[in-house]
Amino acid sequence: MTVNLIVTRAVDGLRRLEGLLLPPRCLLCGAGAADDGLCAACRAEWPHNTCCCARCAEPLARPAALCGRCLRHAPPWDTAWAPFRYAWPLDVLEARFKFGQNLAAGRTLATQWAAQSPLPPLPQALLPVPLHVARLRRRGYNQALELARALGRALGIPVHAQALRRTRATAAQTDLDRSARRRNVRGAFALTPGQNLPAHVAVLDDVMTTGATLAECARVLKRAGVARVDVWALARAPAGR
Numbered sequence: 632m633t634v635n636l637i638v639t640r641a642v643d644g645l646r647r648l649e650g651l652l653l654p655p656r657c658l659l660c661g662a663g664a665a666d667d668g669l670c671a672a673c674r675a676e677w678p679h680n681t682c683c684c685a686r687c688a689e690p691l692a693r694p695a696a697l698c699g700r701c702l703r704h705a706p707p708w709d710t711a712w713a714p715f716r717y718a719w720p721l722d723v724l725e726a727r728f729k730f731g732q733n734l735a736a737g738r739t740l741a742t743q744w745a746a747q748s749p750l751p752p753l754p755q756a757l758l759p760v761p762l763h764v765a766r767l768r769r770r771g772y773n774q775a776l777e778l779a780r781a782l783g784r785a786l787g788i789p790v791h792a793q794a795l796r797r798t799r800a801t802a803a804q805t806d807l808d809r810s811a812r813r814r815n816v817r818g819a820f821a822l823t824p825g826q827n828l829p830a831h832v833a834v835l836d837d838v839m840t841t842g843a844t845l846a847e848c849a850r851v852l853k854r855a856g857v858a859r860v861d862v863w864a865l866a867r868a869p870a871g872r
C-alpha cells in the first residue's frame with residue numbers, strides 16, 4: 632500500500648468517525664445531507680442521462696434509438712450503461728474523487744449509481760478498466776476499481792479486479808481527439824492468463840467520452856470468446872470531436 636493510500640484511508644476513517652458523531656453535511660454545499668452525502672437541493676440537480684443512444688449512451692438532444700455514429704458503425708460492445716452526464720454537480724465530485732484523493736466523494740458517486748432504476752440486465756462479473764502501474768503508484772488507487780467494488784457490493788456482482796491489465800502506459804486521453812484516442816489505447820490492454828470469465832461481463836470505468844478505452848477492452852474480451860460484453864460508466868461526457 633502506498634503512503635498516499637494509507638494517508639487517504641486514515642483521513643477517510645476520521646471523516647467517517649466524524650460522520651457518526653455529527654449530522655452528515657452535503658459534500659457540495661454544506662447543508663444538512665442524507666446518508667448519500669447530498670442535500671435534497673443538490674440531489675435534484677444531479678445530471679441524469681435519460682435521453683441517450685441505446686448502444687453507446689451518448690447524450691442526445693432529441694429522443695432516438697441510436698446516435699448517428701452507432702447507425703454508421705456499431706461499437707464492439709453489446710450495450711452501454713452510463714446513467715449520468717458529466718456535468719455539474721457530478722463533475723465536481725468526480726474531480727475530487729479522481730484527483731483529490733477524496734474517497735467520500737467516490738462513495739457518494741457510487742451510491743447515486745447503484746440507486747438507479749431501472750437497472751440494465753446485470754452481468755456475471757464487473758471488470759474495472761485497469762490503470763498502468765506507474766499511474767496507480769502516483770494516485771494510490773484506481774478510481775474504476777473503487778467504483779466497481781462499491782457497485783458490485785450493492786448489486787451483488789463479483790468484481791474481477793485483475794482480469795484486464797495494461798500492457799503499456801498511455802498518454803492521458805483528455806487532450807486527444809477521437810482518432811488519436813483510439814490510436815493511443817490500441818493494444819494497451821490484455822487479459823491476465825488463467826482467467827475463467829463468465830459469458831456475460833461488463834467493463835467499468837468512471838467517465839466515458841469517446842469510448843475508445845472501453846472499446847479496446849471490449850475487443851480484447853470478445854477476442855477471448857466472452858459472449859456478451861457491456862460497458863458501464865458512471866458518466867458520459869459528450870464525445871464532441
Ligand SMILES: [Zn+2]
Nearest residue numbers: 657660670673
Ligand atoms: Zn447540497
Ligand SMILES: [Zn+2]
Nearest residue numbers: 684687698701
Ligand atoms: Zn451511439
